[in-house]
Amino acid sequence: MKKKSFIKGAAILAAAGLISKLFGALFRIPLTNLLPDDGLGLYQMAYPTYSFLLIISTAGIPTAISKLVAEKIALNNYKEAHRVFALSVRLMLIIGVSIFIVFSLGSRTISRMLGNERAFYSILAISPCLIIVPLLSSFRGYFQGMQYMTPTALSQITEQVGKFFLGLFLAYLYAPKGAEYGAAAAVAGVTMSEGAALALLMGMYRGKRREIAQNIRRSQRSLHIESDRSIFMRIIRIAFPITIGASIMPLVSLADVMIVVNRLRQIGFGKEEATKLYGLLTGSASPLINFPAVLTVALAMSLVPAVTESFTSKDFAGVRHKVSAGIRLTMLFGLPAAAGMAILARPICQLLYSSLEVKYINITGDLLAVLSVGVLFLTSVQTLTAILQGLNRITVPVKNLAIGAVFKILLTYILVGIPGLNVKGAAIGSVVCYGIAALLDMAAVIRYSKARIPVMDFFVKPVAATAMMGVCVFFIYRYTFPALGNSKATLLSILAGVMVYAIILLLTGTLKKEDMALLPGGDRLSGLLKKIRLLRD
Secondary structure: OOOOOHHHHHHHHHHHHHHHHHHHHHHHHHHHHHOOOOHHHHHHHHHHHHHHHHHHHHOHHHHHHHHHHHHHHHOOOHHHHHHHHHHHHHHHHHHHHHHHHHHHHOHHHHHHHOOOHHHHHHHHHHOOHHHHHHHHHHHHHHHHHOOOOHHHHHHHHHHHHHHHHHHHHHHHHHHHHOHHHHHHHHHHHHHHHHHHHHHHHHHHHHHOHHHHHHHHHOOOOOOOOOOHHHHHHHHHHHHHHHHHHHHHHHHHHHHHHHHHHHHHHHOOOOHHHHHHHHHHHHHHHHHHHOOOHHHHHHHHHHHHHHHHHHHHOOOHHHHHHHHHHHHHHHHHHHHHHHHHHHHOHHHHHHHHOOOOOHHHHHHHHHHHHHHHOOHHHHHHHHHHHHHHHHOOOOHHHHHHHHHHHHHHHHHHHHHHOOOOOOOHHHHHHHHHHHHHHHHHHHHHHHHHHOOOOOHHHHHHHHHHHHHHHHHHHHHHHHHHHHHHOHHHHHHHHHHHHHHHHHHHHHHOOOOOHHHHHHOOOHHHHHHHHHHOOOOOO
């Protein structure tokens, strides 16, 4: 099975992630229109508890499998790599069924704890995912460990496309019966789409079994065959701290449900209005800041096995190269995304959520403007966490995120209780959380990898290019809005911003030939840009 470079792997996952996020964003727009009253809030309420339990059962497993498979392959031992996968499937099935039973039986109690018993139906509808997704994690981890990212990419697209069509169709059928039934039907569409993604991965695995068997036969014989117990324990040792780290933000989200809604009610908001504002924060504004993070999530998934492979082989020059490339690409993506969203926050929300009342569009835009500051921090945390995991410093990012989370909870409680800030206080808390974690992670990566981080190429040039792009976007929107209206002016401003930013990066030599590999047809595009002297070697 041909392995890909981590840049190529990231490109595949990034393309799939963009398609998935596009469908995810498009899904919420008609869903917001289909679900009556506080339906979106009920839809969102099912996710914090589900996400927390799902992370307990799966979060660290794909990374653990990916790391162990990459280690075995670095030693040319495909047989042991496959054993890691086979044992992980058994482990995931046991964990998934156990968590599913607990979640299903406690669904009514959970809905009461969240402050709205009508969330029971959505919680029940999503519970089968606790069996399906753990199995998905095993297959994805195995393929990612071989740096073969296509199965993960296709399964992600299947999830989102399935959710889009099935979720909206079911919501359309059941929304007239009440907000709680429409929300639960939409969630059921998510469950069905996860099942379709699992079926796809199982089919792709069967299609690759002959190739896998050939690699196993060619494997270098090992004098030491690791026992099942040893593999299980290594998976758990790697997965446990990652799981703790991945549990932090869902726990914070769970705290947000109780803090935000209850604190809003304490300062005078009614139950439905408080639920509505929580839905705008978590269901409308927050998903948008995850859009640019698609690229760094893809980069992170590729970096873990790539850094692990170099680290296991004691190729420290390779480690430093991959670390530097990962950080630089994160800066190049994160900075303009943060600036663009901050400048066009309200126009973007008006474009996407035009069916909402003007008051709620403005609130969502204000929330997005605050959260956009955290885009750079969020993308940095994802990349830096992956690098530290590849360097076997698995607990470091966990501790750093936990520190940020403590500040997040305290600030959310205090700031949401201030009438002038209300729900925006939760958004400020999130930005501070990721900012603290990102700074601590960066210091740790520099310390453990010994990688060079040139300030000019990594920070000064991207910041300067971002500033020029921001000025361009601001004035293009301002002067085209009266003639074109919000939708066309917003899209034109975004397109112009992307072009201006790319041209400045090329002219300053910040964007290099190897970076073009991230783009479809990158080699041809590189040749064209070199001919017109926009791309340097």
